[in-house]
Amino acid sequence: MCAILIRLCTYIGLLVISVSSLAAIEVHEFDNDVDRKRYQTFIDEMRCPKCTNQNLAGTNSPIAEDLRRELVFMIKDGRSDKEIVDFMVERYGEFILYRPRLSPATILLWAAPFILLLSGVVLLLLIVRKRRRLEVETGIDTGLSSAERERLANLLNPPANKETADKANKKSKQEKK
Numbered sequence: 792m793c794a795i796l797i798r799l800c801t802y803i804g805l806l807v808i809s810v811s812s813l814a815a816i817e818v819h820e821f822d823n824d825v826d827r828k829r830y831q832t833f834i835d836e837m838r839c840p841k842c843t844n845q846n847l848a849g850t851n852s853p854i855a856e857d858l859r860r861e862l863v864f865m866i867k868d869g870r871s872d873k874e875i876v877d878f879m880v881e882r883y884g885e886f887i888l889y890r891p892r893l894s895p896a897t898i899l900l901w902a903a904p905f906i907l908l909l910s911g912v913v914l915l916l917l918i919v920r921k922r923r924r925l926e927v928e929t930g931i932d933t934g935l936s937s938a939e940r941e942r943l944a945n946l947l948n949p950p951a952n953k954e955t956a957d958k959a960n961k962k963s964k965q966e967k968k
Contacts, residue, residue, distance in 0.1 A: 819863045821863075821867070826866050829866055830862060833862050833866075834846060834847040834848040834859060834862065835847075836890065837858070837879060837887050837888065839852055840854055840858075840887060841855070842855065846889065847859055858879075862875065865878070
């Protein structure tokens with residue numbers, strides 16, 4: 792008798808869990824595919840005001856459900872994309888858009904990556920230029936001895952005759968010892 796009661800409770804628990812998971816699925820009927828695609832685009836590109844970094848499609852928070860219902864209503868009402876976006880931005884601010892519009896308030900947000908990249912390149916060029924100038928002015932060696940420099944010059948610009956090359960190689964070997 793106890794085994795039957797446990798089995799019955801298990802089945803009832805599974806039924807409750809499966810029914811509650813079906814209740815979370817929202818189905819919206821649209822007149823055409825264009826409206827359905829517009830709706831999908833909006834819920835993919837708009838952020839939930841409550842949830843951290845989740846779009847409206849990826850959350851079941853009450854505010855996201857309300858916003859999805861509002862989007863369905865506005866699309867069925869025949870509002871344009873600009874009107875819908877303007878309404879949402881007016882109500883929730885630029886935060887609701889994953890890709891904020893270009894405006895005086897967001898210009899730094901859009902320009903910052905380019906400004907940082909450009910300043911990094913300029914800084915790198917200034918450092919390299921300063922080091923080269925310092926090497927020339929102070930005569931700082933590049934770490935090569937005179938024989939090694941001569942040998943490097945011979946490798947890069949080989950001498951016309953073999954005697955000069957042999958002489959340079961012998962000289963560099965003697966300095967290494």
